[in-house]
Amino acid sequence: xxxxxxxxxxxxxxxxxxxxxxxxxxxxxxxxxxxxxxxxxxxxxxxxxxxxxxxxxxxxxxxxxxxxxxxxxxxxxxxxxxxxxxxxxxxxxxxxxxxxxxxxxxxxxxxxxxxxxxxxxxxxxxxxxxxxxxxxxxxxxxxxxxxxxxxxxxxxxxxxxxxxxxxxxxxxxxxxxxxxxxxxxxxxxxxxxxxxxxxxxxxxxxxxxxxxxxxxxxxxxxxxxxxxxxxxxxxxxxxxxxxxxxxxxxxxxxxxxxxxxxxxxxxxxxxxxxxxxxxxxxxxxxxxxxxxxxxxxxxxxxxxxxxxxxxxxxxxxxxxxxxxxxxxxxxxxxxxxxxxxxxxxxxxxxx
Amino acid sequence: xxxxxxxxxxxxxxxxxxxxxxxxxxxxxxxxxxxxxxxxxxxxxxxxxxxxxxxxxxxxxxxxxxxxxxxxxxxxxxxxxxxxxxxxxxxxxxxxxxxxxxxxxxxxxxxxxxxxxxxxxxxxxxxxxxxxxxxxxxxxxxxxxxxxxxxxxxxxxxxxxxxxxxxxxxxxxxxxxxxxxxxxxx
Numbered sequence: 001x002x003x004x005x006x007x008x009x010x011x012x013x014x015x016x017x018x019x020x021x022x023x024x025x026x027x028x029x030x031x032x033x034x035x036x037x038x039x040x041x042x043x044x045x046x047x048x049x050x051x052x053x054x055x056x057x058x059x060x061x062x063x064x065x066x067x068x069x070x071x072x073x074x075x076x077x078x079x080x081x082x083x084x085x086x087x088x089x090x091x092x093x094x095x096x097x098x099x100x101x102x103x104x105x106x107x108x109x110x111x112x113x114x115x116x117x118x119x120x121x122x123x124x125x126x127x128x129x130x131x132x133x134x135x136x137x138x139x140x141x142x143x144x145x146x147x148x149x150x151x152x153x154x155x156x157x158x159x160x161x162x163x164x165x166x167x168x169x170x171x172x173x174x175x176x177x178x179x180x181x182x183x184x185x186x187x188x189x190x191x192x193x194x195x196x197x198x199x200x201x202x203x204x205x206x207x208x209x210x211x212x213x214x215x216x217x218x219x220x221x222x223x224x225x226x227x228x229x230x231x232x233x234x235x236x237x238x239x240x241x242x243x244x245x246x247x248x249x250x251x252x253x254x255x256x257x258x259x260x261x262x263x264x265x266x267x268x269x270x271x272x273x274x275x276x277x278x279x280x281x282x283x284x285x286x287x288x289x290x291x292x293x294x295x296x297x298x299x300x301x302x303x304x305x306x307x308x309x310x311x312x313x314x315x316x317x318x319x320x321x322x323x324x325x326x327x328x329x330x331x332x333x334x335x336x337x338x339x340x341x342x343x344x345x346x347x348x349x350x351x
Numbered sequence: 352x353x354x355x356x357x358x359x360x361x362x363x364x365x366x367x368x369x370x371x372x373x374x375x376x377x378x379x380x381x382x383x384x385x386x387x388x389x390x391x392x393x394x395x396x397x398x399x400x401x402x403x404x405x406x407x408x409x410x411x412x413x414x415x416x417x418x419x420x421x422x423x424x425x426x427x428x429x430x431x432x433x434x435x436x437x438x439x440x441x442x443x444x445x446x447x448x449x450x451x452x453x454x455x456x457x458x459x460x461x462x463x464x465x466x467x468x469x470x471x472x473x474x475x476x477x478x479x480x481x482x483x484x485x486x487x488x489x490x491x492x493x494x495x496x497x498x499x500x501x502x503x504x505x506x507x508x509x510x511x512x513x514x515x516x517x518x519x520x521x522x523x524x525x526x527x528x529x530x531x532x533x534x535x536x537x
Contacts, residue, residue, distance in 0.1 A: 042533075
């Protein structure tokens with residue numbers, strides 16, 4: 001074998017990809033040829049250098065937790081798909097034939113239209129009943145007031161109790177309806193809807209639903225103190241929603257911050273956008289962290305507690321920060337694995 | 352007991368602990384490969400997670416005779432390529448006059464091994480990021496992941512002829528960029 005034949009094959013030989021006679025003759029040539037042996041030695045030296053390459057990246061248990069959480073999500077999503085398949089099978093089984101999707105869609109629309117019509121007719125009848133009941137109540141109350149004028153204090157407690165009970169029933173039924181139709185509606189809207197329907201349907205009755213008023217008062221007071229909705233069993237879903245949204249925004253901010261690079265002309269990094277966002281998120285972070293602590297939701301409180309000083313630091317950087325300052329925050333982000341932690345919280349809260 | 356085929360069979364049967372073992376065994380090479388491809392730490396972490404979620408979802412489609420590591424690298428390649436494609440417009444390729452490269456070129460080596468290693472790591476990373484996508488993929492799979500030509504062809508979908516050419520060119524380009532360090536290590 002000559003050098004011109006050997007050199008094009010030397011990498012394959014080094015990679016262990018040459019076999020049989022070609023490999024043997026190349027090895028025989030190398031034993032005699034110093035320049036070709038030099039080329040092989042260079043490949044070996046390069047390989048040694050590459051073998052010492054260390055990446056500043058690690059696999060942490062937090063990453064497995066994220067993968068596991070996402071797999072669980074997939075598992076939860078899968079049965080729904082299966083049910084869909086089964087349902088189609090069941091329809092076909094019942095009617096003994098396969099239907100075209102357009103036919104099924106038209107059928108569904110007709111059924112929905114019929115159902116809506118029936119509901120509308122029913123609600124009209126009920127509305128009439130409620131108005132007539134209310135007018136009867138008004139008449140009764142007028143009679144009672146007249147009686148009270150004759151004998152003050154006598155019928156008062158009975159009247160108030162009856163009114164509260166009647167209205168309590170109406171309110172709870174209506175609230176239930178609203179809650180069922182809008183499971184994630186914030187409580188303030190629930191209260192507003194409940195009180196509006198209440199005053200519209202039961203004219204003349206006093207607003208005596210204490211629980212509704214108590215919730216509304218609680219909501220308003222807590223909003224003033226913390227700036228966010230506070231814990232009430234009905235809004236547990238909203239808290240998770242807020243946490244998921246907040247942690248997602250925080251992730252985006254931190255990623256954007258991490259990708260910020262100095263302009264070629266200088267060493268300053270323009271982080272005015274990230275700084276502005278950090279300020280906005282900081283206030284919500286404080287509120288949500290307190291909220292989580294008051295609910296006893298330790299994992300959320302801890303994650304937000306770790307995030308807070310980082311947001312604070314970004315918010316206090318100058319618009320054009322030095323590379324050193326930015327890197328120091330990036331290192332802390334990496335050390336605390338905050339982006340991964342936020343990702344977990346987003347996933348958990350959105351489940 | 353815990354061979355790749357056993358772990359696959361157990362995972363298919365619903366044993367999540369088996370999939371965790373697959374993750375523990377292969378996550379490091381997978382994340383290294385992705386990191387070499389995208390050159391961004393936290394993005395690499397996310398893409399590694401995505402790779403394993405996709406692997407779990409598609410484990411049923413893995414052929415009996417396929418090698419698990421090759422199959423995982425194949426998914427990782429797709430995930431990394433999708434990400435690179437998505438951020439192509441905003442990607443920052445390291446230019447010759449880039450500040451980092453200038454700094455490396457200007458700085459004199461010191462006898463401090465750790466410093467040399469740190470600098471070497473940065474040089475290799477920067478040099479890798481200058482290779483085009485195909486060359487980078489082939490180079491990483493061969494040099495760092497020690498995959499055979501046949502396995503690289505299975506992962507990338509390239510012909511052996513193309514990957515040999517890409518690998519040769521990638522080696523030459525890398526050699527040129529790390530030459531000062533090769534001289535130091537003599």
